[in-house]
Amino acid sequence: MTIGKRNSLSRWLLGSVAALSLIASAPAALALDNVKILVPANPGGGWDQTGRGFGQALQQNNIVKKVQIDNKGGAAGTIGLAQFVNSAKGDPSALLVGGSVMVGGIALNKSPVNLSQVTPIARLTGExxxxxxxxxxxxxxxxxxxxxxxxxxxxxxxxxxxxxxxxxxxxxxxxxxxxxxxxxxxxxxxxxxxxxxxxxxxxxxxxxxxxxxxxxxxxxxxxxxxxxxxxxxxxxxxxxxxxxxxGVDVELSNWRAVFGGPGLNDAQKAELMATVEKAVKTKTWQDLLAKNGWADTYLAGDAFAQYLDNEIKQTEKIINGLGLAKK
CATH class of the missing domain: 3.40.190.10 (Periplasmic binding protein-like II)
Structure with a gap:
């Protein structure tokens, strides 16, 4: 073998070893087989309908293999929120249903647990x-x-x-x-x-x-x-x-969303967002929106996080201005 051929072989071997090393060190794909959805309200209400309908969209379209729905109602969703914060840390398969009602409940009761402790994933509907x-x-x-x-x-x-x-x-x-x-x-x-x-x-x-x-x-x-x-x-x-x-000058809508657990890394958050995005594009979900008269207000990631921050500030202003908040 000539020197030129030996050098070419050496470079090929070194390149192959480097490529294999990169593959070995790359993080494993975060394919979600199961999703757990916590509905922080009793059965029968809007959050429950949203959670169960979204779960159907996930499972019926084979986006995930299994969906588990749990209800934990009370205190404008903050009891369920507290449970979620404690149980779903770093769990990329966990989702919490919430929305404007929860934002108001947190502001009204000056709750020690709040939405800064979870990961905003996407706004889904308005009603x-x-x-x-x-x-x-x-x-x-x-x-x-x-x-x-x-x-x-x-x-x-x-x-x-x-x-x-x-x-x-x-x-x-x-x-x-x-x-x-x-x-x-x-x-x-x-x-x-x-x-x-x-x-x-x-x-x-x-x-x-x-x-x-x-x-x-x-x-x-x-x-x-x-x-x-x-x-x-x-x-x-x-x-x-x-x-x-x-003659009564009042207008207000009720939005609903899903949140991930505390402490998700970027890859986990991205996988959860991708899973949610697949579900909202399905005919199952779109049919549910039409059936229930829900507006499709899908807004994801950083854009939703910014919207949420504004909603929290506005809701606190309304509640404090009306004298509803606890002293």
Whole structure:
């Protein structure tokens, strides 16, 4: 063998060894076989519908092999959030459902656990509330409701989601817009949509409010009378007037999102984001959005983290301005 050939062989061998060394030192692919979704609310509500629907999109489209859903309700989601923070550290297969209700609950209660302790992955949906009364109620319109509210605020009980959440903030904003003392609001929080529906049907609260889809079945069956929606314009295909067009200048939406556990490294975060992105592009998920009347507000990664930071600041400003926060 000539010197030139020996040198070429040596360079080839050295290059091969270097390549093999790089392959050996590269991190293993983070293929997610299983995903655990913690829903920080009782079954039946919007977070539960979001978590279970998203889980179906993951599993039915073979994005992951298995999805586990756990419910842990209470305190505007902060009980579930605390559990997630403690149990999901560094776990790339764990997801937490949350949203504007949780942001409000944290601000209202000055919670020691907050969303800075988890990893923002993606905003998924947006939804507007509907105000309803049972069909047997003497309240026939928003005008009737506001008249009673002004005459005797404490006698009008409002049933909605956790204290400090979107529903609670909407009631406070309605009070402010109609000249009612916010401190006299009689707000009754429920940990899940099923409990709220039962209370409204049983006449245990004067009026209920939640995302339109949660009450859609009862509205369509005639058991609930819708009074108003909290959107700026009427919702497509839904013949319910807005608060604004009835003289109450209030508009607010409820967004929902998924978060990863604390302490994820960049590779774990990227894999979780990629998994979520695959799911939101499926027909399963898109059909669920259409069925439930949810707006597709998908926003991921750093853009979502920035949005979340702004939402936290704005929500704290609203709650403090309305005097709702704990002293």
């Amino acid at each position: 507007y509330d509907v105000l309803v009364v049972p069909a047997s109620s003497p309240i026939k319109s928003l005008k009737d409701l506001i008249a009673q509210f002004k005459a005797n605020p404490g006698a009008v009980s409002w049933g909605g989601g956790s204290a400090g959440g979107t529903d609670h903030i909407i009631v406070a904003m309605i009070a402010q817009a109609t000249g009612v003392d916010v401190s006299k609001i009689n707000y009754i929080p429920f940990a899940g949509g099923g409990e709220a529906q039962a209370a409204i049907l049983g006449g245990h609260v004067t009026v209920g409010l939640s995302g339109y889809n949660e009450f859609a079945g009862q509205i369509q069956s005639g058991k609930f009378r819708p009074l108003a929606v909290t959107s700026g314009k009427r919702l497509p295909g839904i013949d319910v007037p807005t608060l604004k067009e009835q």
